[in-house]
Amino acid sequence: MTKAYPYPIESNAISSFPGSQSGPSQVISLSQVVRTVRRNLMLLLIVVAAIFSIVAVMTFQMVPIYQASAKVIVDQRENSVLDVGVLSGLPAAPGVFETELEIITSPVLLKRVVRKLELQKYPEFNPSLYVPTSMEVFKGRVTDVIKSLIPGSKEEIKEEAVLTEEEKAQAVIDQAARILADKVTAERDGRKFLFLVTASSVDAERSALIANAVADQYLVDQLDTKFDETRRTNAWLDERLSGLRQELNVAESAVEAYRSANGLLSTKGSTLTEQQISDITAQMITQEAEYSEKRARLTAVRNSLNAGSGAEGMSEALQSDVIRNLRTQQAQITRERADLETKYGPRHPDVISIVGEEKDLRAQIDAEIRRIVSSLESEVSIARRRLDSLRESSNNLKSELSQNNRATIRLRELERNADASRTLYEDFLSQFKETNQQESIQDADSRVLAYADVPQSAALPRKAVNLALGLFLGVAVAGAIVLIMELLDNRVSSGEEIEERNGVPFLGNVPLLPSGIGSKVQPGKYLIEHPMSAFAESMRNLRASVKFANIDNPAKLVTVTSSFPAEGKTSLSLSLARISAMTGSRTLVIDGDFRRHQLTETSGLKPEIGLVEYLLGEVELQDAIHRDAETELDILPLTSTRKTSRDVFGSKTFDAMIERLKVDYDLIIVDTAPILLMAETRVIAAKSDQVLVAARWRRTSRAALTQTLGVLREFNANVAGVALTFVDLKRLSKHSGAALSNYKAYSKYYINN
Numbered sequence: 001m002t003k004a005y006p007y008p009i010e011s012n013a014i015s016s017f018p019g020s021q022s023g024p025s026q027v028i029s030l031s032q033v034v035r036t037v038r039r040n041l042m043l044l045l046i047v048v049a050a051i052f053s054i055v056a057v058m059t060f061q062m063v064p065i066y067q068a069s070a071k072v073i074v075d076q077r078e079n080s081v082l083d084v085g086v087l088s089g090l091p092a093a094p095g096v097f098e099t100e101l102e103i104i105t106s107p108v109l110l111k112r113v114v115r116k117l118e119l120q121k122y123p124e125f126n127p128s129l130y131v132p133t134s135m136e137v138f139k140g141r142v143t144d145v146i147k148s149l150i151p152g153s154k155e156e157i158k159e160e161a162v163l164t165e166e167e168k169a170q171a172v173i174d175q176a177a178r179i180l181a182d183k184v185t186a187e188r189d190g191r192k193f194l195f196l197v198t199a200s201s202v203d204a205e206r207s208a209l210i211a212n213a214v215a216d217q218y219l220v221d222q223l224d225t226k227f228d229e230t231r232r233t234n235a236w237l238d239e240r241l242s243g244l245r246q247e248l249n250v251a252e253s254a255v256e257a258y259r260s261a262n263g264l265l266s267t268k269g270s271t272l273t274e275q276q277i278s279d280i281t282a283q284m285i286t287q288e289a290e291y292s293e294k295r296a297r298l299t300a301v302r303n304s305l306n307a308g309s310g311a312e313g314m315s316e317a318l319q320s321d322v323i324r325n326l327r328t329q330q331a332q333i334t335r336e337r338a339d340l341e342t343k344y345g346p347r348h349p350d351v352i353s354i355v356g357e358e359k360d361l362r363a364q365i366d367a368e369i370r371r372i373v374s375s376l377e378s379e380v381s382i383a384r385r386r387l388d389s390l391r392e393s394s395n396n397l398k399s400e401l402s403q404n405n406r407a408t409i410r411l412r413e414l415e416r417n418a419d420a421s422r423t424l425y426e427d428f429l430s431q432f433k434e435t436n437q438q439e440s441i442q443d444a445d446s447r448v449l450a451y452a453d454v455p456q457s458a459a460l461p462r463k464a465v466n467l468a469l470g471l472f473l474g475v476a477v478a479g480a481i482v483l484i485m486e487l488l489d490n491r492v493s494s495g496e497e498i499e500e501r502n503g504v505p506f507l508g509n510v511p512l513l514p515s516g517i518g519s520k521v522q523p524g525k526y527l528i529e530h531p532m533s534a535f536a537e538s539m540r541n542l543r544a545s546v547k548f549a550n551i552d553n554p555a556k557l558v559t560v561t562s563s564f565p566a567e568g569k570t571s572l573s574l575s576l577a578r579i580s581a582m583t584g585s586r587t588l589v590i591d592g593d594f595r596r597h598q599l600t601e602t603s604g605l606k607p608e609i610g611l612v613e614y615l616l617g618e619v620e621l622q623d624a625i626h627r628d629a630e631t632e633l634d635i636l637p638l639t640s641t642r643k644t645s646r647d648v649f650g651s652k653t654f655d656a657m658i659e660r661l662k663v664d665y666d667l668i669i670v671d672t673a674p675i676l677l678m679a680e681t682r683v684i685a686a687k688s689d690q691v692l693v694a695a696r697w698r699r700t701s702r703a704a705l706t707q708t709l710g711v712l713r714e715f716n717a718n719v720a721g722v723a724l725t726f727v728d729l730k731r732l733s734k735h736s737g738a739a740l741s742n743y744k745a746y747s748k749y750y751i752n753n
Contacts (some may be wrong), residue, residue: 039731040482047481048474055470064458067200068208070215071449074100074193097188097195104186104197104218110177112220113213117206124202125176184214194449204455211452222445237432244425251418258414277397284390291383298376305373322368330361490701494732498695498722501702502709505721507545507692510572511535512726523571524602527578528630534729539579542723546576546692547667549720555689557658557668558720559592561675563704567696568725570598573671576692581633585666588625590636592672592684594648597638599671603628610637615653621660634665649683658687675708682715690720697727 037044074097103109114120123130132140163171183200197218199210333354340351492498495506511534513521527536547555560576562569570593577589590611591599600607605626614624614636626635648654661668670688672681685691691712695705705722712719 036482036486040485044475044478044482047478048471051474051477052467052470055466055473059461059463059466059470062461063202065200065202065460066204066207066455066457067198067459068204068211068452068455069196069198070211070452071189072104072195072197072215072218072446073449074195074446097193101186101188101195103221104195104214105181105184107177107181109214109217109221110180110184111173112217113210114173114176114180116213116217117209119180119210120172120176122203122206124206125179126172127175127179128172180210184210186214195446197452199452200459204458208452208454212448215448215451219446219448234432237428241425241428241432244421244428248418248421248425251414251421255414255418258410273397277394280390280394280397284387284394287383287387287390291380291387294376294380294383298373298380301373301376305369323365323372326361326365326368330358330365333358333361490703491698492695492700492702492705492724493698495722495724497702498705498724502706502722504693504709504719505545505549507721507723508538508541509697509727509729509732510538510542510568510575510694510723510725512697512728522602523568524574524578527575528582531582535575536579539575540583542572542576542692543580543583543667546690546720549690550718553689555718555720556662556666557670557688557690559670559672559681559685559688559691559717560694561672561681561685561691561708562694562696563676563700563708564674565596565677567674567694567700569674569694570602570671572692572694572723572725573669574599574602577635577667577669578628578631578633580667580669581628581631586634586664587667587669588634588636588661588665590668590670591638592649592670592681593678594638594643594680595673595678597640600635600637600640603635603637605635605637607637607639610639610642612638612642612648614657615648615651617653621657647680647683649680649687655687675711676704682711682717685712685717686715689718691717692720693722694725695722697724697732699726 114125119125121129185198187196187198188194189196197211197215199207199214201207201210337351337354337358340348340354344351495509498504498506513523513526513535523535526533527539530536546558549555560569560573573589577587580587589599589603591597592611593599594612600610607624607626609619609624611624613619614621624636626637627633628635658668670684672678672684675681675685693705693708693712709719709722
């Protein structure tokens with residue numbers, strides 16, 4: 001089934017309606033921004049002008065401030081006096097330069113500047129010398145009056161302590177230093193080893209003097225710090241050296257005492273026991289060789305004897321002079337015996353005598369051999385005993401060496417302690433000598449690269465910047481105010497938002513009628529008196545939109561309702577009914593507001609019988625209907641005296657009446673009570689062919705309209721759309737789209753706007 005939405009000429013020309021979308025559009029167009037600005041243009045201009053004026057007045061009343069800057073460069077030198085406390089040369093470590101910046105603006109350094117330049121004598125740094133202007137006196141009085149009016153804002157009077165003249169002077173200097181701290185800044189120039197010391201003052205020359213004095217005092221502070229650190233370090237080193245010297249003596253004495261007590265005397269880097277073991281080891285090697293040799297000789301001799309070899313087979317015998325002599329004699333006797341035996345025979349006395357001599361010689365040789373063997377045995381025994389003695393001595397020395405080695409562990413510990421004390425003592429002694437030598441040649445880690453010049457123009461206030469900032473701030477504040485107002489604004493303003501937010505057609509705008517002098521204009525009468533006005537045209541368009549909301553089934557029974565009272569619902573119902581009657585259609589308007597019956601009062605009727613009387617069966621229907629003489633509109637009113645608690649709209653009598661009236665009339669309009677307040681309105685809305693919802697322009701809230709349409713959907717009512725009432729067409733262009741912005745062009749078609 002196709003629906004047509006004929007719009008009045010005051011409405012927006014929207015080609016299609018997003019019936020399936022119920023949420024608002026999330027895209028803010030430029031035209032919406034322009035309309036918002038136009039709506040609040042006067043507020044925007046007032047806020048911008050006020051803030052700009054305040055900033056301008058404050059700017060031109062500000063006292064000129066002059067700024068001068070001195071440059072201090074940091075020398076990166078590695079000539080440290082001592083590694084334990086005296087610093088010379090700033091390392092390029094994180095945080096070092098930030099620390100130096102804090103030193104430049106420290107209270108101690110600034111107090112020196114105050115004393116050097118005698119800044120406490122100037123009112124800028126001594127508030128007690130400042131003479132306020134008449135404007136400042138006035139502001140102070142106004143402030144005091146305001147504070148006195150605020151409960152609990154009275155300041156308690158504190159008793160001031162009695163100070164001496166010296167304490168008062170110091171207090172003045174301290175106060176001047178605190179004020180100076182707000183006027184002096186120090187910052188690093190990018191990543192360079194450069195500081196910019198900037199000073200501000202109301203006097204141009206004084207600003208340069210302050211900047212240069214701060215830079216000089218920073219260098220002086222560095223030198224003073226170094227001298228103080230060096231002196232403190234020397235005193236500490238001297239005291240420390242005395243203690244280290246005593247510790248070294250005690251450690252060395254402990255080493256020697258322990259060495260003597262444990263027999264750990266040493267020469268040429270080794271202990272006496274180690275040297276003795278070395279000597280005995282060498283002797284053992286020699287003795288073992290000698291013992292082996294002699295034992296071998298003895299073995300050889302015994303082997304020869306066991307083998308039956310004579311003296312000729314023994315090397316020991318051959319080496320003996322006695323045996324050689326005896327062998328020589330034996331050989332000579334053997335020759336003589338052989339000669340005698342040859343001459344005289346073996347039994348000759350001479351032969352027997354020489355044989356005896358030969359036996360004696362052989363006995364002597366045997367005896368000598370036995371002596372040699374015995375001598376060898378004795379030598380082997382002696383050598384073995386010597387070797388055993390050396391081994392015993394070696395074992396004893398090794399045992400002693402083991403004990404010495406265990407004692408050496410403690411000795412080495414004592415020696416390490418002594419060496420550590422000696423090294424530490426020597427290092428401190430060397431550092432002490434170096435510190436004494438360099439105490440008189442200290443220099444600062446920084447130097448002034450460029451002293452500040454006297455500024456030729458004031459740095460503050462920056463008038464152009466302040467004025468631009470004031471303008472920007474005014475625009476920003478005004479924009480914020482307008483934005484907040486727009487966000488807080490929950491009133492229905494245009495047909496676009498009705499369609500976008502609620503998914504129902506927007507049927508048109510009912511113009512706001514011009515106010516009469518001394519009395520309000522009645523819409524019904526105005527419609528009759530000005531049939532070619534914009535108001536009358538809006539009624540014609542509304543009639544067409546409602547009646548033909550469903551082209552296939554034109555509406556006959558139309559209910560007009562609203563969310564709350566005073567939204568123009570009754571005036572809209574009567575005006576819509578009259579314009580329908582004026583077009584020649586048979587039209588009936590029914591007053592369905594049983595509590596207020598405003599339509600009856602607006603139409604000027606004071607009936608004695610009406611709708612309730614007919615529904616109760618007391619009168620005939622034609623007797624209850626009244627005719628409007630000017631428009632031939634039929635009106636079914638309500639009497640002011642007759643009340644009922646019955647569900648009139650839900651009765652079968654009412655249904656039968658509607659069916660009967662549909663036969664007799666082309667259009668039936670029912671003016672009901674506000675739907676959010678009265679339940680019977682929902683009943684008649686569900687039975688109507690179309691429902692027209694009236695919403696007062698810039699007064700009805702979006703939430704109320706959404707709730708109203710939600711109730712109608714719950715009762716399956718056919719909502720023809722929403723009409724905005726009391727619309728100021730001249731202001732509407734600031735809230736609605738481009739089509740309504742041309743109201744002046746459309747107005748030429750109306751005799752009365």
